[in-house]
Amino acid sequence: MPEVEWAATRARRDQSLRATDFTQLPDYPATDAQRAEVAAYRKALRDIPEQASDPSKLIWPALPAFLK
Numbered sequence: 001m002p003e004v005e006w007a008a009t010r011a012r013r014d015q016s017l018r019a020t021d022f023t024q025l026p027d028y029p030a031t032d033a034q035r036a037e038v039a040a041y042r043k044a045l046r047d048i049p050e051q052a053s054d055p056s057k058l059i060w061p062a063l064p065a066f067l068k
Helices: 002-019 032-046
Strands: none
16 A cells, blocks of 8 residues: 555645745745745655655655745
8 A cells, every 4th residue: 555655645745845836936025045945845845755665754844934
């Protein structure tokens, strides 16, 4: 069943990336520090598959506070 768990993990990751796509628009009002924070968050999401061999052991990155 690891394939099912990884599929669910990828779906959650992809949804989290889509939820922050708007922050990548050039006219999105954010400071340089906020842009860097979102970039690090999005990179951590993209790196999820390399983080662990077992989806249940993943540590999900926290959404930047200014987006909550």
